[in-house]
Amino acid sequence: MRLGVYTDYPYHRVEGQVYAERAFAVFLGHLANEVDRLVVIGRLDPAQARARYRLPGEVDFVPLPFYPRLTEPLPALRGMAGSLHAFWHALGQIDVVWLLGPHPLVFAFAIAAALRRKRVVLGVRQRLPDYVRMRHPGRRIAHAAAHVLECAFRALGRICDVVAVGPAIAHDYRHSRHVLQIAVSLVEDAELVDPAAVNQRSYAERLDVLSVGRLDAEKNPLLLADILAGLCREDQRWHLTVCGEGSQRPALEQRLDELGVADHAELRGYVALDDGLREMYRQSHALLHVSWTEGLPQVLFEAFAAALPVVATDVGGIAEAAGDAVVLIPRGDAEAAVRALRRIGTDAALRADLVEAGHRLAASTTIDAEARRVADFLSGERGGGD
Numbered sequence: 292m293r294l295g296v297y298t299d300y301p302y303h304r305v306e307g308q309v310y311a312e313r314a315f316a317v318f319l320g321h322l323a324n325e326v327d328r329l330v331v332i333g334r335l336d337p338a339q340a341r342a343r344y345r346l347p348g349e350v351d352f353v354p355l356p357f358y359p360r361l362t363e364p365l366p367a368l369r370g371m372a373g374s375l376h377a378f379w380h381a382l383g384q385i386d387v388v389w390l391l392g393p394h395p396l397v398f399a400f401a402i403a404a405a406l407r408r409k410r411v412v413l414g415v416r417q418r419l420p421d422y423v424r425m426r427h428p429g430r431r432i433a434h435a436a437a438h439v440l441e442c443a444f445r446a447l448g449r450i451c452d453v454v455a456v457g458p459a460i461a462h463d464y465r466h467s468r469h470v471l472q473i474a475v476s477l478v479e480d481a482e483l484v485d486p487a488a489v490n491q492r493s494y495a496e497r498l499d500v501l502s503v504g505r506l507d508a509e510k511n512p513l514l515l516a517d518i519l520a521g522l523c524r525e526d527q528r529w530h531l532t533v534c535g536e537g538s539q540r541p542a543l544e545q546r547l548d549e550l551g552v553a554d555h556a557e558l559r560g561y562v563a564l565d566d567g568l569r570e571m572y573r574q575s576h577a578l579l580h581v582s583w584t585e586g587l588p589q590v591l592f593e594a595f596a597a598a599l600p601v602v603a604t605d606v607g608g609i610a611e612a613a614g615d616a617v618v619l620i621p622r623g624d625a626e627a628a629v630r631a632l633r634r635i636g637t638d639a640a641l642r643a644d645l646v647e648a649g650h651r652l653a654a655s656t657t658i659d660a661e662a663r664r665v666a667d668f669l670s671g672e673r674g675g676g677d
Contacts, residue, residue: 292670293328295353295385297378299394301336302352309352310342314589317477320347321658325666330385332378334358334370343561353381361395371396375403382407387669389454393419393444401447412669413448415464416456416475417607421584425509454665457587457608471668474612474656476592477564483654484573484598489646492598494576498528498636501575501599503568503590504582506537511604513539514581514625516546516556521629523552529632530555531579532571534562564593572597577635580604583622587612592656595649600642602631616648 296319303310309331310316316331323329331346335354346352355377358370378400382388388404390397391414404411423430423437448467455461461472500519506512515531522529533543533556540558547553562568572578578594578601585607594601595616603609604622618635620627635642 292326292387292666293330293385294322294326294666294669295330295332295381295388296322296391297332297388297397297400298391299396300333301340301357302331302333302346302354303336303338303340303342304354305342308342309346309350311344311346312340312342314344314477315475316344316346318475318658318662319350321662322665323347323350324659325662326669328384330381332381334374343563351384353377353384371399375399379403379407382409385409387412389414389669391415393440395440398443398447401451410669410671412452412454413444413467414454414456415444415448415460415586417460417584417586418463419444422509425583426507428508452668454668457585458611459608460586461608469668471664473661473665474587474592475589476653476656476658476661477589478592478596478653478657479659480654480657482569482596483650483657484596486598486643486646486650488573488598489600489642492576494636494639494642496528497530498526498577499575500529500531500577500579500632501534501571501594502531502579502581503534503593504580504588506533506535506539506543508539509583510535510537510539511581511583511623512537512543513546514623514628515579516543516550516552517625518579518581518628518632519547519552519555520550521625522632523555526633526636527555531557532575533558534560534568534571536561569593569597572599575599577602577632579628579632581622581628582606585609591617592653595653598646598650600635600645601649602628602635613652614648616645616652618645 300313330351332353334357356370356373358366387410389412419441420437427433448464452469453464453467454471504510519531547556580603587608601617603617605619618631
């Protein structure tokens with residue numbers, strides 16, 4: 292199978308190598324091992340941004356014209372018009388195209404692929420209207436456009452097979468021809484920590500809470516400061532480490548200072564898995580995830596693999612997918628998060644139960660296992676699909 296994958300993420304070329312800003316590129320690298328040829332199609336950003344994830348050399352890349360964002364209509368329209376020409380020529384190199392959206396270009400690409408008699412499969416990882424409302428709270432036109440785009444994408448899903456990240460998204464697309472529910476895990480078999488390791492993690496002294504994710508509005512990072520303040524009111528052993536970058540970092544720093552807990556927090560910025568983050572998972576006492584909206588975040592599986600107890604907001608597909616591997620809290624509820632973390636700090640039996648359940652999930656959804664399932668489904672074999 293010669294597979295083409297389109298995502299709207301920007302890519303960068305640095306010294307002849309192509310880099311992506313999102314960790315999904317790591318998953319694509321493993322998917323390349325399961326197909327005869329993998330062609331990634333996406334916007335090539337000419338800016339010299341900090342590159343994060345290099346596409347493997349065996350992955351081909353088809354650059355599309357760059358535009359900054361859909362909220363700038365004229366540059367976006369010009370970029371999308373040029374993209375159609377590049378995509379049409381790319382279709383000569385592939386047999387199956389996996390189109391991740393919702394995005395306006397997906398509809399034109401799907402028509403072009405159908406005209407060239409190529410198999411079309413959709414991919415979706417989150418509900419676009421929820422994301423846009425959190426990202427642009429005051430822009431009603433953007434909210435309406437996201438709703439229309441979401442409805443149109445679900446309609447397209449009725450005639451295409453769909454790969455959905457997490458059970459909530461899979462349920463949204465239950466009327467599609469066939470649906471494959473996946474977890475975009477980046478965990479490899481060798482990275483799984485024995486659950487017995489949790490018994491060696493002392494909860495008697497300093498207690499380290501880890502948060503991993505972008506510091507943008509939909510991730511609700513300011514709540515982290517309120518949670519830390521609540522923890523420290525009764526117990527000064529609590530510390531918070533935040534790994535991630537984004538537009539709300541200055542606001543988070545200010546909020547930590549206002550609440551008098553800046554000395555108990557460390558904002559590390561972006562940290563790669565193989566550059567310290569994996570060890571931070573293993574050395575922390577709990578992972579805290581507080582997003583307003585999600586599909587099924589990969590950081591949960593990274594924590595599960597490290598035998599780390601997890602507290603997460605009850606959003607997206609987390610409850611159904613993770614079940615008893617997490618302590619769920621209502622979104623936006625700082626006090627509920629404080630109570631959950633205190634329970635983890637004092638209840639060894641709860642910690643052991645969380646770690647055991649998380650280990651089972653991580654072991655069943657390693658990156659190679661998920662890549663094989665996706666490759667089978669994209670080829671038409673529908674392994675694991677409904």
